[in-house]
Amino acid sequence: MKAISYSAYGSADVLEYGERPDPKVGPDAVLVKVRAAAVNPVDWKAREGFLQGGLEAVFPVIPGWDVSGVVVQPGVAVDEFAVGDEVIGYVREDFLSRGTFAEYVAAPVRTLARKPLSLSFEEAAGLPLAGLTAYQVLHRTLKIRDGDTVLVHAAAGGVGSLAVQIARHEGCRVIGTASERNHAYVRGLGGEPVTYGEGLAERLRELVPDGFDAAFDTVGGEALRVSAETLAEGGRLASIADSEVFSYGGRYAFVRPDAADLAQLAELAEQGIVTVHVDRVFPLEQAAEAYRLNQEGRTRGKIVVTVDWDA
Secondary structure, rough: EEEEEEOOOOOOOEEEEEEOOOOOOOOOEEEEEEEEEEEEEHHHHHHOOOOOOEEEEEEEEEEOOOOEEEEEEEOOOOOOOOOOOOOEEEEOEEEEEEEEEOOOOEHHHEEEEEOOOOHHHOOOOHHHHHHHHHHHHHHHOOOOOOOOOOEEEEOOOOOHHHHHHHHHHOEEEEEEEOOHHHHHHHHHHHHHEOOOOOOOOHHHHHHHHOOOOEEEEEOHHHHHHHHHOOEEEEEEEEEOHHHHHHHHEEEOOOOOOOHHHHHHHHHHHHHHOOOOOOOOOOOOEHHHHHHHHHHHHOEEEEEEEOOOOOO
């Protein structure tokens, strides 16, 4: 099969497009014919070696954890999916090697859910990792409730935009940091935008004088510090970007594959409660360019790579 892979840690320059062996399908997995795979910041962090303390790399590594596609072969123990089923997945294992930036991926059923019919394959590929991150942090870590006032950083980004929509659906008031060019977009999601940068803490206090019930940091550094400063007494703080959150009494969160959570997200998408904005689409052979763009950190929504099966 054609795939993107790298044989050593490094910049996007280490990514190569070429032939890799077809994946073998274990008893509890299905072979997915990939239609689209989304780029996430964690992908380039893994490629540059920042995760090697917790995730071993078995080189050559095919990157990517997000996928949408079609089941072409179920494993012998699988009765959840059949040939022809359209699926989405956050296909993360406990090591780096067999990712989704390929024509095929062998995906454990614990990582999959049925693709929402209302989403294109490109949109659906952007839902699993970012959506699960937002869903799990809001519900399990921050334990948001109807009536809470919630701060979401980088509210126009992949995780942030979904967090805004999910929190609004739960009855929360949501304040989202974003550049001025993305303010209209954040309002369209149901959030109240505020410009990040110098003076952010003062702007947040003007909007929410009594402090936030919950703060979701997706950036780290100054954003994390401001989040801690503007919490209400007893407010909850979580970060997916900076382990310094512990020093502020908050919690660090890392998303995990969960078929039930992913099915719930798919249902929210099917109902039109959450949407996925696709900012740019690249063909598989141009995945390195997609990664470079994602690493710049100025994307609205998701960057997606597609596999052309019509050629």
